[in-house]
Amino acid sequence: MGLVMPNPGTIIWMLIIFGIVLFILKKFAWKPILNALKEREESIASALNSAEEAKKEVAGLKADNEKIIAEARLEKDAILKEAKELKEKIVAEAKEKAGQEAQKTIDQARQQIEAEKTAAINDIKKQVAELSVMIAEKVIKKQLDGKGEQEKMVDGLIDDIKLN
Amino acid sequence: MLKLTKGFFLVLILSLLSLGPLQAQHGHEEGNTHVTELEAGNEHHEEEGFNAGEFVIDHVSDSYDWHITSVGEKHISIPLPIILYSKHPELHEGKAFHVFMSSKFHHGHDAYKGFEISQSEEFKGKIVELDAHGQEIGKPIDISITKTIAGILASVVILLWLVLTVARSAVKNKGKAPSGVQNLFEPIILFIRDEVAKPAIGEHKYEKFMPFLLTLFFFILINNFMGLIPIPPFGANVTGNIAVTMVLALFTFFITSINGNKHYWKEIYNPDVPWWLKFPIPLMPIVELSGVITKPFVLMVRLFANMLAGHLIVMVFISLIFVFGTLFGPAVGLGASPISILFSVFILLLDVLVSFIQAYVFTLLSALYFGMATSDHH
Numbered sequence: 001m002g003l004v005m006p007n008p009g010t011i012i013w014m015l016i017i018f019g020i021v022l023f024i025l026k027k028f029a030w031k032p033i034l035n036a037l038k039e040r041e042e043s044i045a046s047a048l049n050s051a052e053e054a055k056k057e058v059a060g061l062k063a064d065n066e067k068i069i070a071e072a073r074l075e076k077d078a079i080l081k082e083a084k085e086l087k088e089k090i091v092a093e094a095k096e097k098a099g100q101e102a103q104k105t106i107d108q109a110r111q112q113i114e115a116e117k118t119a120a121i122n123d124i125k126k127q128v129a130e131l132s133v134m135i136a137e138k139v140i141k142k143q144l145d146g147k148g149e150q151e152k153m154v155d156g157l158i159d160d161i162k163l164n
Numbered sequence: 165m166l167k168l169t170k171g172f173f174l175v176l177i178l179s180l181l182s183l184g185p186l187q188a189q190h191g192h193e194e195g196n197t198h199v200t201e202l203e204a205g206n207e208h209h210e211e212e213g214f215n216a217g218e219f220v221i222d223h224v225s226d227s228y229d230w231h232i233t234s235v236g237e238k239h240i241s242i243p244l245p246i247i248l249y250s251k252h253p254e255l256h257e258g259k260a261f262h263v264f265m266s267s268k269f270h271h272g273h274d275a276y277k278g279f280e281i282s283q284s285e286e287f288k289g290k291i292v293e294l295d296a297h298g299q300e301i302g303k304p305i306d307i308s309i310t311k312t313i314a315g316i317l318a319s320v321v322i323l324l325w326l327v328l329t330v331a332r333s334a335v336k337n338k339g340k341a342p343s344g345v346q347n348l349f350e351p352i353i354l355f356i357r358d359e360v361a362k363p364a365i366g367e368h369k370y371e372k373f374m375p376f377l378l379t380l381f382f383f384i385l386i387n388n389f390m391g392l393i394p395i396p397p398f399g400a401n402v403t404g405n406i407a408v409t410m411v412l413a414l415f416t417f418f419i420t421s422i423n424g425n426k427h428y429w430k431e432i433y434n435p436d437v438p439w440w441l442k443f444p445i446p447l448m449p450i451v452e453l454s455g456v457i458t459k460p461f462v463l464m465v466r467l468f469a470n471m472l473a474g475h476l477i478v479m480v481f482i483s484l485i486f487v488f489g490t491l492f493g494p495a496v497g498l499g500a501s502p503i504s505i506l507f508s509v510f511i512l513l514l515d516v517l518v519s520f521i522q523a524y525v526f527t528l529l530s531a532l533y534f535g536m537a538t539s540d541h542h
Contacts, residue, residue, distance in 0.1 A: 003225055003406070003472065009307040010226065010407035014316065018411055021320050021383065026375035029331040033353060034374055036334040043339055 214490040216483040224401045224475045226312045228281060228291070229266040232396055242396060243267035244314055248279060249305040250293055266308070279304070312408065315400025319390040323382055356381055356527060364531035365538065373534045376419060380412065381527040388471060388519030392512060403522070404472035406464065413464035416530040421456075424537040432456060459533055463526055470522050474515040481508040 144150050222231075230242035243265040253260040255278040262277060272281040275294055282292040284300055291308070292300045309317075326345060333346045342350050361370040361377055387402040402408055432452040434442065441448045484504045489497025 003221070006407035006410045007226060007306075007310075008407075009305075010310065010312055010405060011411055012307055013309070013313045014408050014411040015414075017313075017316055017320055018379075018383065018415065021324065022376060022379045022415075024324060025327055025379050029327045030375040030378050032331045033327075033334045033349075034357070034371075036338050037350065037354065037357075039339060 214483070214486040216480070216487050219483050219486070220476055220479040223479050224404060224472060225289070226310045226401075226405060227289070228269065228308060228310055229271070230311050230314060230396050230400075239271050241271070242314075244309050244311065246279075246291065246308040247306075248291065248308070250278075251304070252293060252301070255293060255295060311400050312402055312405045314397065315390065315402045316387065316408065318397035318400075319386050319402065320383075322390070323386045326386075327382065352381075353378060360524075360528050360531050364528065365535040369538050370531075372423075373419070373531065376415070377527050377531055380415070380530060381523050384412070384467065384526055385519060385523040388523060389516075391471065391475065392515055392519065401472065401475050403467055404475050406468045409464045409468040412467070412526065413460035416463060416533060417456075417460035419530075420459075420533045420537045423534060425540075427540060428537045459529075463529055467522050467526055470518055474511065474518055477511050478508050478515070481505075481511065 144153065228246060229244050232240045232242065234240065246262070246264055246266050246268075248262045250256050250260050250262070256262060257277055262279070264276065268274070268276040269279075269281050272283070274280075275298070278294050279291050280294055280300075282288060282290055282300060284292075287300065287303060290303055291306050293302060293304050295301045327349070329344075330346050330349045333342070333344055337343055337346065356378055357370070357374060361374055364370075365373055384403055387408075390398040391400065391402055391404065393399055432455075433449050435448050435452060437448045481504045485497050485501045488500040
C-alpha cells in the first residue's frame with residue numbers, strides 16, 4: 001500500500017519545488033530560449049527569402065540582357081539588310097546610268113561620223129564635178145580650136161535637138 | 165509492447181524460481197558475504213536468509229535517510245532532515261515544530277523526542293508520535309525531506325543549471341549558430357514545440373503552454389535518468405513515486421481547467437447528445453466529467469507504473485543473484501550473476517528508452533488536453 005498511496009509531505013514539497021522550477025525556468029530560461037529560436041528562425045527565413053529574391057533579380061537581369069542582345073542582333077541584321085539593299089540599289093542605278101551615258105556617247109559619235117561622212121561625200125562630189133568641168137573645158141577648148149570643128153559641133157547639137 | 169516485454173521477463177523470473185527446487189541443494193546460508201552486505205537494516209532476519217521482496221521494495225520506496233550500503237552491522241547512509249509539526253507539543257518537550265536529522269533515529273531503531281519510525285502494521289515506515297507509555301498515537305504533520313525529495317532537489321539543481329546554461333548561451337548567441345549544450349537542448353525544445361505543442365494545441369495558442377510543457381518534459385526526463393544512476397545523490401525512485409506523478413498530473417489538470425474555454429465546458433456539462441441522455445439523469449455530463457478526472461489520473465498512473473516497474477525489474481534481477489546464493493550456495497549465486505547482470509543491463513537500457521517515451525507521452529498528452537480545452541470547434 002505504501003507505494004500507491006501518495007505521501008502528503010512529498011506532495012507539498014513536490015508542489016513547491018515544481019512550482020519554483022516552473023517559475024524560474026519560464027522566466028529565465030524558456031522565454032529567452034524560445035525567443036532566440038524564433039528570432040533565428042525568422043532571420044534564417046528572411047535570409048532565404050532575400051537570397052531567393054536576389055536569385056530572381058539575377059534571373060531577371062539575365063533575361064533583360066538576353067533581350068537586349070537579341071534586340072541588338074535584330075537591329076544589326078536590319079541595318080545590314082538595309083545597307084545591302086542600298087548598295088544593290090546604288091550599284092544598279094550606277095550601272096543603268098553608265099549604260100545610258102555610253103549609249104548616248106555612241107549615238108553622238110555615230111551621228112558625227114554620219115555627218116562627216118556626208119560632208120566628205122559632198123566634198124568629193126563637188127571636187128569631182130569641178131574636176132569634170134575643168135576636164136570638159138579643156139577637152140572642149142582643144143576640140144573647138146578650128147572653125148570646122150565648131151560648126152560640126154553645132155551641127156551635132158542641132159541633130160540632137162532634132163532627134164528629140 | 166514494452167509492458168509485454170516486462171511481463172515476459174517477470175514470467176521468466178517466476179519460472180526460474182519455480183525450477184529452483186529441482187536442482188541439487190547444497191551449502192546454503194553459510195558465509196554469504198553478499199547477503200549480509202546487502203541485507204540492509206534487517207540484521208535480526210539474517211538467519212532467515214535473503215528476503216528478495218523486502219530488498220526490492222526497500223529500494224523503490226521512500227525513506228527518511230538515504231541508504232548507501234551496509235558493511236556487516238554498520239549502515240552507511242546520508243541523514244536527511246526530518247521536519248515535523250505535532251498537535252501534541254506536550255509529548256515532545258513542549259514544542260510543536262521539530263527539525264532534526266534522520267540520524268537521530270539510528271536507522272529506525274530509536275525513538276527521538278517522542279517520535280519514532282513505526283514498525284507497526286498500520287503506519288509501517290512512517291514517523292509516528294508516541295505517548296508517555298511509548299504507544300503509537302498517530303502521525304504528526306510530516307514534511308520531511310525524504311529520499312525522494314532529496315532526489316528531486318538534486319535533479320532540479322542539475323536541471324536548472326543545464327537549462328539556465330542553455331538560456332545564457334541562447335542569449336549570447338542571439339541570431340548566431342548555437343554552441344555547446346545548447347546544441348543538445350535545442351533539437352529537443354524544437355521537437356516539443358513543432359511535433360508536440362503545435363499539432364496538439366494549434367499554431368496560435370501553443371506559445372502560452374510552451375514553458376509548462378518544456379519544464380514538464382525536462383523535469384520528467386531528467387528525473388527518469390537520475391533514477392537510473394545508482395549512485396547518490398541519484399538513484400532515488402522519483403518518477404516512480406506516486407506523489408510526484410500526482411503533482412505533475414495536477415498541474416496538467418489545473419492548467420487544462422483554467423484555460424478551458426466556453427466550448428470545452430459546454431461539451432462537458434451540456435454536450436450535443438439527445439436530451440434523454442441529459443435529463444432526468446445527466447448521464448453524459450457524468451461521463452464527461454469523469455473523463456476530466458480520469459485523464460490526469462491516467463497520466464499519474466502511467467508514469468508512476470512505468471518507472472516503478474523499470475526499477476522493480478532491475479532490482480529483481482539483481483536480487484536473483486542473492487536468491488540463488490542463499491538457496492543453492494554462493495557458487496550458484498556467482499554463476500547466476502552474469503545472466504542477472506546481463507538482464508539488468510538490458511532492462512536498464514530499455515528503461516533509458518522508457519524514460520524518453522514516458523516523458524514524451526506525458527508531455528504529449530498534456531498538450532493534447534490543453535488543445536482540447538482551448539479548441540474552438542471539434
